[in-house]
Amino acid sequence: MTEELAVEAVGVSKAFGSLRAVDNISVQVAQGEVYGVLGPNGAGKTTFLRMLFGLIKPDSGTVRVFGRTWEDAGVAVLDGVAGFIESPKFYPYLTGRQNLEGLALLDGGARPGLMTEVLDIVDLADRADQKVGGYSYGMRQRLGVAASLLREPRLLVLDEPANGLDPAGIRDMRALVKRLAASGLTVLLSSHHMDEVEEICDNVTIMRKGTVAFHGTIADLRAMAPLPGHLVSTTDDDRALALAATHPVVSVRRGPDDALAVTGPQHDVSNYLAALLRAEIDLLAYTPTETPLEALFFMLTDDTAHRAAATGSTSLEGAVR
Numbered sequence: 001m002t003e004e005l006a007v008e009a010v011g012v013s014k015a016f017g018s019l020r021a022v023d024n025i026s027v028q029v030a031q032g033e034v035y036g037v038l039g040p041n042g043a044g045k046t047t048f049l050r051m052l053f054g055l056i057k058p059d060s061g062t063v064r065v066f067g068r069t070w071e072d073a074g075v076a077v078l079d080g081v082a083g084f085i086e087s088p089k090f091y092p093y094l095t096g097r098q099n100l101e102g103l104a105l106l107d108g109g110a111r112p113g114l115m116t117e118v119l120d121i122v123d124l125a126d127r128a129d130q131k132v133g134g135y136s137y138g139m140r141q142r143l144g145v146a147a148s149l150l151r152e153p154r155l156l157v158l159d160e161p162a163n164g165l166d167p168a169g170i171r172d173m174r175a176l177v178k179r180l181a182a183s184g185l186t187v188l189l190s191s192h193h194m195d196e197v198e199e200i201c202d203n204v205t206i207m208r209k210g211t212v213a214f215h216g217t218i219a220d221l222r223a224m225a226p227l228p229g230h231l232v233s234t235t236d237d238d239r240a241l242a243l244a245a246t247h248p249v250v251s252v253r254r255g256p257d258d259a260l261a262v263t264g265p266q267h268d269v270s271n272y273l274a275a276l277l278r279a280e281i282d283l284l285a286y287t288p289t290e291t292p293l294e295a296l297f298f299m300l301t302d303d304t305a306h307r308a309a310a311t312g313s314t315s316l317e318g319a320v321r
């Protein structure tokens, strides 16, 4: 017998007036996997997650969570599901532990030892008795995960958990999600960072303007990604261009800002750069442009504003491998 899916959304749509925020989305999340819903701002990720939690009702389509629909089971659909949409909210004048105790009480109490366990998991045991008002944004996000874990869920749903975090906060949040996944918990998270999804997810749905732009494994996604690109400045660009003829796998063209745009498999690019040095052409600057997966994300989602902000780059070159 095949195992019941954690989430099965079939042909789900939601419009706000004339805006089709989610347009015929189908997603299957298997138990035990980390599933990413990726897309730029306004792609429809939060609207989709809201429908899973029953916070809004789809106009059409079916959402099943562990086999149950809202129509059949009502709020019992959420048995075994926890998480947060947008940022979790806490009382700033209470400690982290007091906030969690209050939430546990509302849920009918937590089993002995659970509070300590969840504080340990989210790495807040040392700070649990300090007021939340003094917590960093990352600590509040982690406390939000702790609050979800108090329900001992089988499925954890996180809406952009790393949004607004500094690099250390992002690192801690990713490490936390990986720990939770390793413990067997199913995690469904939304993100607009390709690197986050690549690092922690098994499968991904990329959304663009309410629709699915890509759906598959991270390995499938990598296979579609364009080759890595670099901007290179040398002491003699004319000779560097001429030398490119002996490295046919590598594409070398004049790029923006007088740099040479060098594209190709990483190993061949390295060989080409070594050949430049042997020919006594020095490198003055060497800058990777967006990563191949970032480039693919921008291609799939047509997210030009985000892309310019993220990379300062204006063109995407390179063959599809």
Ligand SMILES: Nc1ncnc2c1ncn2[C@@H]1O[C@H](COP(=O)(O)OP(=O)(O)OP(=O)(O)O)[C@@H](O)[C@H]1O
Pocket (backbone or CB within 6 Å): 016, 019, 021, 039, 040, 041, 042, 043, 044, 045, 046, 047, 048, 192
């Ligand atoms: N309650 C609402 N009423 C009207 N429009 C809405 C409502 N909720 C969302 N939208 C619109 O639906 C679209 C999708 O929004 P949604 O928040 O789902 O996107 P998102 O992918 O989560 O974006 P973000 O990364 O910015 O959170 C947006 O254009 C948004 O303005």
